Amino acid sequence: MSDAMDLRDLYQDIILDHGRKPRNFREQEHASHTAQGHNPLCGDRVTVYLTVEDDRITDVSFVGKGCAISTASSSLMTEVLKDKSLAEAKQLFQSFHANVTGGEPPSVDEALEDDLDRLTPLTGVKGFPARVKCATLAWHAVEAALKSGGKPAEPVKTE
Amino acid sequence: MSKDTDPRVTGLAEGPLSRPDFDPRQIRQDFPIFRNNPEVVFLDTAASAQKPQEVIDAVSNFYARDYANVHRGVYALSQRSTDHYEAARLAAQRFLNARQSREIVFVRGATEGINLVAQAWGPWALKSGDEILITELEHHSNIVPWQMLRDRLGIVLKVAPMDATGGLDLAAFEALLSAKTRLVAITHVANATGAVMPVEAVIRTAHAKGALVLIDGCQAAPRMPVDVQALDCDFYVFSGHKTYGPSGIGVLYGKAEHLEAMPPWQGGGDMILQVTFDHTTYQETPHKFEAGTPDMTGAHGLAVALGYMERLGRDNILAHEERLTEYGTRRLAELPGVKLMGAGNRRLAVLSFEVEGVHAHDLATILDRHNVAVRAGHHCAQPLMDRLGVVATARASFGVYNDEADIDALVVAVKAAQELFAQ
Numbered sequence: 001m002s003d004a005m006d007l008r009d010l011y012q013d014i015i016l017d018h019g020r021k022p023r024n025f026r027e028q029e030h031a032s033h034t035a036q037g038h039n040p041l042c043g044d045r046v047t048v049y050l051t052v053e054d055d056r057i058t059d060v061s062f063v064g065k066g067c068a069i070s071t072a073s074s075s076l077m078t079e080v081l082k083d084k085s086l087a088e089a090k091q092l093f094q095s096f097h098a099n100v101t102g103g104e105p106p107s108v109d110e111a112l113e114d115d116l117d118r119l120t121p122l123t124g125v126k127g128f129p130a131r132v133k134c135a136t137l138a139w140h141a142v143e144a145a146l147k148s149g150g151k152p153a154e155p156v157k158t159e
Numbered sequence: 160m161s162k163d164t165d166p167r168v169t170g171l172a173e174g175p176l177s178r179p180d181f182d183p184r185q186i187r188q189d190f191p192i193f194r195n196n197p198e199v200v201f202l203d204t205a206a207s208a209q210k211p212q213e214v215i216d217a218v219s220n221f222y223a224r225d226y227a228n229v230h231r232g233v234y235a236l237s238q239r240s241t242d243h244y245e246a247a248r249l250a251a252q253r254f255l256n257a258r259q260s261r262e263i264v265f266v267r268g269a270t271e272g273i274n275l276v277a278q279a280w281g282p283w284a285l286k287s288g289d290e291i292l293i294t295e296l297e298h299h300s301n302i303v304p305w306q307m308l309r310d311r312l313g314i315v316l317k318v319a320p321m322d323a324t325g326g327l328d329l330a331a332f333e334a335l336l337s338a339k340t341r342l343v344a345i346t347h348v349a350n351a352t353g354a355v356m357p358v359e360a361v362i363r364t365a366h367a368k369g370a371l372v373l374i375d376g377c378q379a380a381p382r383m384p385v386d387v388q389a390l391d392c393d394f395y396v397f398s399g400h401k402t403y404g405p406s407g408i409g410v411l412y413g414k415a416e417h418l419e420a421m422p423p424w425q426g427g428g429d430m431i432l433q434v435t436f437d438h439t440t441y442q443e444t445p446h447k448f449e450a451g452t453p454d455m456t457g458a459h460g461l462a463v464a465l466g467y468m469e470r471l472g473r474d475n476i477l478a479h480e481e482r483l484t485e486y487g488t489r490r491l492a493e494l495p496g497v498k499l500m501g502a503g504n505r506r507l508a509v510l511s512f513e514v515e516g517v518h519a520h521d522l523a524t525i526l527d528r529h530n531v532a533v534r535a536g537h538h539c540a541q542p543l544m545d546r547l548g549v550v551a552t553a554r555a556s557f558g559v560y561n562d563e564a565d566i567d568a569l570v571v572a573v574k575a576a577q578e579l580f581a582q
Contacts (some may be wrong), residue, residue: 007528011521011579020516042520043537043550065550067518068580128524 001031010124010131014076019068024061024078031059035148036155039133044070045155048141055086060142068132073122074138078084080115086146088112092119093139099123100135170546181475183562184460189467190560191215200531200568205350205378205509205556208403210464218405219462221456230348230429230446243462244455248445250462251410254469255395256386262418264411264445265458269377270300272411273344274328275448276373277304279424280342280417287313290339292370294319295546296349296356299539301375305344306385326365326503327356327453332362347379351540351554352492353414353484353509354502355379362392371417377401377530381558382508384473387412403559404464411448413433418444425450468559476559480508483557487566494570496577510554511538514573519551525579526553529572 018056028034028049037046046064060081062074081089091108096119098105108116125135137156144156187193189211193201201209221243226374227236229244245260252260266272281379286292291305295318309316317340319332327345336343343365362372373394376385380397387395394413411422423430423441427450431442437512439448489509491497496515514522523535534554537544544550555569 007525007579008523013582016580016582019521041536042518043541044520045546067520069521079351131520131524134520 006127010123010128012124014121014122015068015072018072018075022062022071022075024075024082025063027063028059028061029037033145033148033150035141035145035152036159037064037137037144038155039066039070039137040157041130041133044134044137046070046074046138046141048074048138048145050081050096050142050145052146057081057084057086057089062138066137069122069125069131069134070137073135076107076119076122077138077142080118083144084112084115089142089146092116093143096122096139097136100125100132102126172248177495181356181471181479183479183560186471187214188472189562190308193560195375198530200226200529200565202531202555202557202561202565202569204351204381204401204558204561205554206534207400208381208558209560210405210537211403214404214460214464215465218456218460221459225459226456228452240455243459244453247458247462249457250465251412254380254385254465255410255412256388257412258388259415259530261443261445262412262415264413264418264448265453266396266409266448267407267454268398268400268409269375269396270398270409272394272409273300273373273375274304274544275411275424276307276394276413279448280421281308282312282422283422285312285314285341288315288339289341290315290317290337292317292319292332292335292340292343292365294332294334294345294356295321296327296354296543297344297540298377300539301344301346302542314341318542321354321543322503324503325352325354325501326352326505327361329357329360334505336364336368336370338368340365340368342371342373343547344373344375346375346377347385348377348382348507348509349502349540349543350378351538351543351552352500352502352511353378353556355505355507356503358390358392366391378508381468381476393417398399399461399464402461402464403467404436404461405454405457406541408454408461409463413444415444418448423447423450428450429453465509471559474547479559480557483561483563483566484510487555487557487569490570491573494573494577497573500549508557509554509558511554513549513552514576517576519553520578522553522576525576526569526572529568529575530536531569531572533569535581 031049032052033050044066048062051059059066060078095105095108121137140156144152186488190209192209225239227240229241248260248263251263317335318330322328365372371393374392376395376397381402396411399408430447430450498513500511519535
């Protein structure tokens, strides 16, 4: 059935796995940067924590309640952002964002291509416009945390 | 031509005879959306109802044949448009069994009706320290306008809790009613869970304490006969788009004594008698609350929609919705891992549920791929969701065109979601 195929494009095994057992799912007491993301459409909330030392992300984690897509995306994000420089993190976000929204992804450093491949399963959301925000929520929160240089006053909203 | 002799006006009031049997499969033929989307299983009528062809035609024909501004022109077209608009008021009066047509104010929807009462009645009737009592089961539109009023006037907003079964805790409600309570604002049927509220008891006890009562009838008006005289409520609001009519039109019913005493709300054309730069005198109710060119097309479409519901039979619609509610409740209860949100001792037309291990948003996506349209999220009732301890639920809700097969399709799709997430 083609509908079921579509669904498996979205809910690939790695998504279901990370949705059920998110990695780096913890708070950080001494994070240098933190921000909340909120998707008012579905009520999903995520808080991201980053420890940045000398422009390098030495630890990244998240907590929150969300759908499988947002939980899996947050989880995979923490895996790829670990030990990245802030410039690399920015490149990854821009490429990932373009990949899930159907835009033209900017080229990334060769060293980051494996990381982008890790995120490929999430690009299934392209066929589900209502779900793109689920996949980008945690990334927007990270961007806001880094931009604010610490902790933004307001949660990042997807709408 | 006067209203009394205009056949179009009386034609609206009477219409063809009721159908002998209430057959949702037959009724579905009246709704072109299903002809154009034959695969869709539409279970989101609580958010907005689909429109029968006669409502679509009424809107289109009004523009094509009878359109001009109301209450202004002396020419025949303007009179015809005005006649339609005022006939729609009579249709709404009949629909709610209001005593007089001037108790019917046309608004954009229930939300605007509540805001009108909050903004026109509120500052006029309330002083600092007065209390307004709402319940935990309200839609945001019956919470936020009162919060805004609270912050503006320094009044107190109290919230009556629900009980463990998901119904209103009537004892707690009565305990919260005080000599300072000026208004109780309560939903007739909770949009997020389908709980039918004990509005008769609420109105009786509130009146005994001297408080007025506003009923949010958004989910009740499309599904059960409503008699504002029997209820004895002071205000009643509903939205046209949920009663199979156009979006952008709705009704505020208010007892004449209140509407007369209240100051106008918005200022502008149509609500005035005489304007000078020094002073303005206002129209009588309901016109003093209808500033500017109204949505006369929408009002006419709404009247046709209300007539459509009356021809189906309001009692028949209620019996149909109750039958589906019972069937749906039973079918979902049979599914392991499905948790239905409680709705007290009476549920109507709304099944709000969680599926263990599947977030409501994922569930809605999977259901959509099975062509089952449900709402997923907080249903504009975040405080209630917090109280239920859930972030989001999936909500299936019924209309006159649904039948048991739609619920069967929902069950199949829920099972498919469970299978996918069990992998």
